[in-house]
Amino acid sequence: MALSVTRTRQSLVSSWEKTPLTRLDLSVMDKIPVLRCMARTVHVYRYGNDEGAGCRVIREALSRALVPYYPLGGRLIQSAAELQVECCGQGVWLVEAYTSATLHSLNYLEHASSSSSSSSSIPYDYDDLLPPDHHHHFSESQSQLGNDEPLVQMQVTGFACGGLVMGLKFSHTICDGLGAAQFLKAVGELARGLEQPSIAPVWHRHFIASSTNSTGHCQNIDVVPNYSMIDHRLxxxxxxxxxxxxxxxxxxxxxxxxxxxxxxxxxxxxxxxxxxxxxxxxxxxxxxxxxxxxxxxxxxxxxxxxxxxxxxxxxxxxxxxxxxxxxxxxxxxxxxxxxxxxxxxxxxxxxxxxxxxxxxxxxxxxxxxxxxxxxxxxxxxxxxxxxxxxxxxxxxxxxxxxxxxxxxxxxxxxxxxxxxxxxxxxxxxxxxxxxxxxxxxxxxxxxxxxxxxxxxxxxxxxxxxxxxxxxxxxxxxx
The missing domain is CATH 3.30.559.10 (Chloramphenicol acetyltransferase-like domain)
Incomplete structure (x- = not known):
């Protein structure tokens, strides 16, 4: 069955309360060039789409989570040789969507199994379940988004069966997998009614010394790897x-x-x-x-x-x-x-x-x-x-x-x-x-x-x- 997804709303979600407006340094590991990317995942839930209530719950929990996790509502900025986070309170990007398909009809997105002796044919495009790229956003939303890429982007798609799929793009520069999961678990805790996340977030990005020159400025000597010589397709x-x-x-x-x-x-x-x-x-x-x-x-x-x-x-x-x-x-x-x-x-x-x-x-x-x-x-x-x-x-x-x-x-x-x-x-x-x-x-x-x-x-x-x-x-x- 082909998958047809309709996006009904796209907007920024800002923090529930006022948060500090500041610039934060990133760690040496954060600034590794190969991490300048958005990690993409799709999370499949059997339940959650109760007449759109799921997205409303996630929207409010995101807003509340951005109070302690306020750097995630900021933007990356490059000043001189330094990559930093501008904590500006712009927020994260949330897309609401729905489809008349059922998760069962799509085998709960478990296609592409290796047990078949032939190449897998997936009857849908995962991009339909992810927030669209910057140049695909609705024109009326473009002014909100500006030229700055949100560090967290999410699409919540409700299915006709009552299931829900969360498509996520997360800046790898800001979090590794453990950090991204910690943030999502905090959003989940707040969605379930907790007053505060069970684990308080800690920024602490100066745990490794930065190499500096005589003027005291860090120089980024790393370069993005050259993939042009690779000729295989996986x-x-x-x-x-x-x-x-x-x-x-x-x-x-x-x-x-x-x-x-x-x-x-x-x-x-x-x-x-x-x-x-x-x-x-x-x-x-x-x-x-x-x-x-x-x-x-x-x-x-x-x-x-x-x-x-x-x-x-x-x-x-x-x-x-x-x-x-x-x-x-x-x-x-x-x-x-x-x-x-x-x-x-x-x-x-x-x-x-x-x-x-x-x-x-x-x-x-x-x-x-x-x-x-x-x-x-x-x-x-x-x-x-x-x-x-x-x-x-x-x-x-x-x-x-x-x-x-x-x-x-x-x-x-x-x-x-x-x-x-x-x-x-x-x-x-x-x-x-x-x-x-x-x-x-x-x-x-x-x-x-x-x-x-x-x-x-x-x-x-x-x-x-x-x-x-x-x-x-x-x-x-x-």
Missing amino acids: EQTNIDISIDNINKLKQEFEESTGGHRRRCSVFEIVAASFWRCRTQAILNQTNNNKQAQVMMMTLVFFANCRHLMEPPLPEGFYGNCFFPVVVKAPSEWLAGPSTSVVDVVKLVQEAKAKLPNQVAKYLNKRKQNNTTSTCTSITFNSHSDESDDHQGDIDDPFAPPLGYTTLFLSEWGRLGFNQVDFGWGSPLHIVPIQGSSFIPAGIMGCLPFPNKGVRLMTWCVDEAHRQPFIHHMIKLFP
Whole structure:
């Protein structure tokens, strides 16, 4: 069934009370160029559209939440070399919409399943469920929006069945996934009648030293990565993995450690399986076997490091605070018959174990740069334990290699999006929208309630490798 959505109202939602008018600095991590984007998600609720009451509830709760979270109602500004938040009280953007479709007729937006042997055909455009881009806004609303992009943009679409879908665009410069989920949970608490959010928000963006020059001004030396040389186009594939299949591999891992009985996490099992199966698919379809044998494969995932800061960040912090964990292995070993998923899990664990040391090195390097008279690049080798005495010879940890041999993985199941309740229950599931058609990536989410397990949403292979990838994943997780 095709989806036809009618947008009935688009407007700014400002804070319930007056809030400070000021400028706030962003952290070093907030200002990473690759975060200058809007993260996009679709949140599916079985209930909530009771004659439009759902949107009214969310509108009021948003307004109330913008009192403690007033920076989210501001705008990004660039002054000299500094990126800051102008707390101007303009508010967030909210779009009200409705459709005569039912969620059941659209399979609760669970299309694009990998269980099919053919490419998925989604009978709707997710853009219909997201707030339109700036140049698509109604002309009468354009004057309200101006040239400044709201940091939070939301569309609430009511379905004829009584269900509700929230489409969200959130500035990644302001919040990471944990921070965005914290804000949405606060909106949910206020919608359910709480006087204040259970966790008070904390700005606290000076937890990492900024490199400065002799005049005291920070210089942004980072540049946005160049994607022009990337020539592949990635296909979407979703893999549903039951908790029983995951537990079988966890048991194999524990047995492989003998009397030590080491444990592994669900994330480690899925990451290792995903990385290995994708590599097998690529090698199976590579015409030049010699080239395939010498490929170095890279897995990158981002770990929350709030607890690793000095001192640890306070509860309520909602900015960006993560660090890349980079794992590398030769393709012939990673995909080879003598290598098991258990072996790859051990490699992932070894990389994770280095995280505290690498974060400490990063913090020390920032402090050293801050005491020099010139602004220097923020670099060190996050891929190994090699010495970082020669700063110019080592890599920026936040600029991992891009290309078809590098795979990115994010874990969303523990961020808190699945606990956002506006008064009609938690969402059935969350749909992340592809951010790039040329950066191989996967997102780990939860299976729709009441199922237990992992939904692995991927944009990681081109069409030639899609079916082999599905084959290897289904063979591992039947």
